[in-house]
Amino acid sequence: MATTKSAPAGRGGIDWAGLGWMFLFFWYFSGVTQALIWASGVAGSTGSRQALLASVLWLIPPLLFPGRTRLLAGVIGALLWLCSLAGFAYFLVYGQEFSQSVIFIMFESNVNEATEYLGHYFSWRIVLAVVAYGLGGWLLWRKVRPVYLPRRAALLASLLLFTTSVGYQGMHQLLKHEEFQVALDDFEKRIEAASPWQLVIGYRHYLQQLANMEALLANSERILPLKNLADAHAGQPATLVLVIGESTNRQRLSLYGYPRPTTPNLDRLRDELQVFDNVVTPRPYTIEALQQVLTFADQEHPDLYLTTPSLVSVMKQAGYKTYWITNQQTITKRNTMLTTFSEQADEQFYLNNNRDQNARQYDGGVLEPFSRVLADDAPRKFVVVHLLGTHMRYQYRYPQEFERFTDRTGVPDSVTDDQLPTYNSYDNAVLYNDHVVSSLIERFRATDPNGFLLYLADHGEAVFDAPDPEVLGRNEGAPTSPMYTVPFIVWNSPKWQAQQPRDFATALHRPYSTSHFIHTWADLAGLRFDGFEPDKSLVSADFKRRPLLIGNPQQPKNLIDFSLIKPKRSADPGNKFVQREREGKERPL
Template identity: 45%
Template sequence: MYQFLKAYGLFLILSGLTPLLLWMTGAISGEGFKDAALITTLWLIPLWWNPTRIRSLSAFIGIGIACLALPGLAYFLVYRQELTQSLMMILFESNQTESQEYLKNYFVWWFAAVFLVYLLVPYQLWRTLQPAQLSRSKALSYSMIAILLALTSPVNHALHGHWHLASKSIDRHFGATAPFQLILGYFNYQKQLAEVEGILLSMRKIPPLKNLTEQAKPEQTTLVLVIGESTSRLHMSLYGYPRNTNPELSKIKDELVLFDNVYSPRPNTIESLQQVLTFADQLHPNDYKNKPSLIAMMKQAGYFTIWITNQQSLTGRNTMLTTFAKQADRQYFLNNERQQNAFSFDEKVLTPFAKSLGDPHQKKLIVVHLLGTHMKYDYRYPKAFATFKSGQGLPNHALDDTQVDQIDSYDNAVRYNDWILSQLISTLKAKRQHSLLVYFSDHGEDVYDSAPYTFQGRNEATPTLPMYSIPFMVWHSNDWFNRSTTFAGIQTHRQYDNADFIYTFAEMVGLSFDGFKADESLVNTAFLQDNILVGDPFIGKLKPLPGTQQFNANKLALWNPGYLAEH
């Protein structure tokens, strides 16, 4: 058995070193190394059945693992991050010159020394291997145990007929371990890219807006749309939260137009932005399929479009986000993590944002998609922003220590988000361009905010006000073309469903077209306040969000005939 333990150590060094280093440096959780330790037992199965050939089989398997593990180790040495399918999209879509620049800029001499040590230790273990003996019955028993350890979760899903969950489980557990990391990553990259290309092809067939016109502006015009993540305005001091979570934005509060009664249409990123960035809404959820997106509208108006994102870019869940990004003329994908519970601070967006502001196009739209305050909250801010501790300043709701820690982490993430926004605004302001910046979050988050103060997160089936209450603010340069008309004396307390954002943004930037709805534009004098309808529009009836006003019951009755009888 000693020979097999040495072979296991050999394989574990080759497949588990990178996830171990990622764990030790705090880039990801220890789950990746745990998976590597379990999955590595599978490589012992051929050895158990052929113990006399342990040296030759170990050499064959070890060389294969090493060849496919080296790219992941190299990427860790450069970026201290995990090699993922999102990164593969960037690498495979880079041209030869960009690839050469990558190698020239980042490959240093000591990488070779690390690779040598990485290979030398397993080689020394291999040299000590000796032929072994093992009965067929023990080989069978050990093999069954190894399979049980490595494949319990996907096999359990498959036995219950949940093949999609089985596939996701394999991706989750095998995706961090060489050689499966590279193989599964490439397979998933191709799969998700095909889905993205299919959706893009469909979107390209959508006819443009009819009679699109734009009001005259100065030659150099820059529009910035900043999309937050999971940030509730109920945790922002700009909106009255008792903790000082907005020290930087508060300094320029007089320069901001703060709308304080805006709600997301749905409590999840994809479903929300599928409406916010298109003409779809809760009553017409499929309109994203037959009408242009916001990016397509702006390109039709002659804007050069840039998409900068710190969201995961090519995962099964984020296909639609990647599709929106790929519609833009230029993209910056900055988050290549496989897991959401990994450090990818939003300050990553600042450099490409500053670079994009210097782009020479006379009209440009820059979309910045932040990771914001997404769970797990303590991954969303550097230690320097760990301001709130021990629940100081929180209302007394008999919260336990774990709940208090969660709120502290969330508020620290909000405070870091405040700094990011202030940096974006100050960088834009310094360019002295004719410019406008809009910020909102995709949805909110309930962090023990609603009685009985036991829930954290989002659940569309049991909606609460914090899940949908989002910040919505505007900054514009002093010379913005319609500041004295559209923004002068504007009412900021009207109830608004952000699913109608495309109309509001069009009016802010001076676009008009056939089918424009003035009553859906938050900055139009003809605006009619919205009923905030929540629920999945594809599978069930909608209902008003508790805690919001209801304005037009007849409109609700058109969608849900039982509404008037129930209320």
């Protein structure tokens, strides 16, 4: 009697269940962490979508070589598991998404720091979670089985899977951008949440940005110090604090007359503050604005940051120990310049290592390291605290307990129902920013310091401000006043005021651009040097009014005076500020 050999399961048709188990196995090593991030509200669903599409790629080898399915799946799965462990464990410890900023900190730490880190965060709970995570992958691997397709069908399916996973996006970016590097950067953004690309791309970007930063640092080291620097407070203990906000339009602060109580704590401190109400930023983007705020560059001399010392370098030359505490992302393509400034400081505290800017990374995290710096026994300290402030997306900028503005009370009628949640979330972000800034002031005041604290925002933000409620975000090509109006506040300690008596009353309403900020800071700090221009100091008796130039200084013919778009009073009782605005679009930080 003749016998026949049975065909492998699914050869008579597509084994959809086998294909599903195979995909679930490969997805597991990217999708679990991204699902936890999404479910916890730390970030949006972008990472989960990226993990879903990128995982499709790994189906190709088993479909082309079904006889070796278990071996291929095991090898690929082991690689994905190892590469995903860093992101999985990092989320368990910090509740954040792993990014190239974490890689930067890892490689910038020495062995002792790494040992202390592991000792501090070691937990059997983390170990058990990692073991369970690996066990889950192994159980799924046991479900993996060969899926047999006719050779031509397997090739066609592989082509389709490749196109779906990475091929379409790669080709789309190549056709969209003329420069290959730009296309590559955009393509990488669409797969970097998935394992192993999270590590591969993160490390490549780390090397790239590190090289850029080292070039900037090397250039800064060649810059000569200021000549004839004199300090009116030389030899005296002093602590000077600069707090840099983010995307905060002063017109939405009750401290500046906004009808909603968005700054209750600063309102209570009002009698202790010097509140300057006519200050604007030269540019509506963080890097471009701070490139002028923290250096001698300005709108008319935009490249001076390459040949003159930064504010950090000036304060070090004056004998201050310098600190940089930041809740901004550490080392991204956009933030390399900021990281370069921070690396010039003696000590750094990098708090935000999320891959995605749209993540719940609260500024309250700066308070603990700020207290540690204040307790440092260095007699003279200069401290920079860089906040994430009220940057888009606003709902990620504050904890749940600060979600107090939820209805239409105090909202102009021009704001539509669809716009209302965003409008309210911005005010809630301002409310939490008030909590952080006021807490910094109170902690500083509690040390009975000899010094001052200055808070300003890098730029503003248009958030459906009447009379053009469609305007949201920032766009230098279509400038609107909310994009440029920034808070500028000084708290002086009694000791400092006694040593350097100053009447601020005549200066509070002066029109001023933060492009000349370094001269104001030097004046407040009692510093004089060759190149100091007192007429560019907001608080100097020699102050000279200048055009408030805004726009791209690399295109000087397009620079305009901010007064041309200065806000007018509104007839709307729900919003006392009205701006002449045009359509704007959000630009990344």
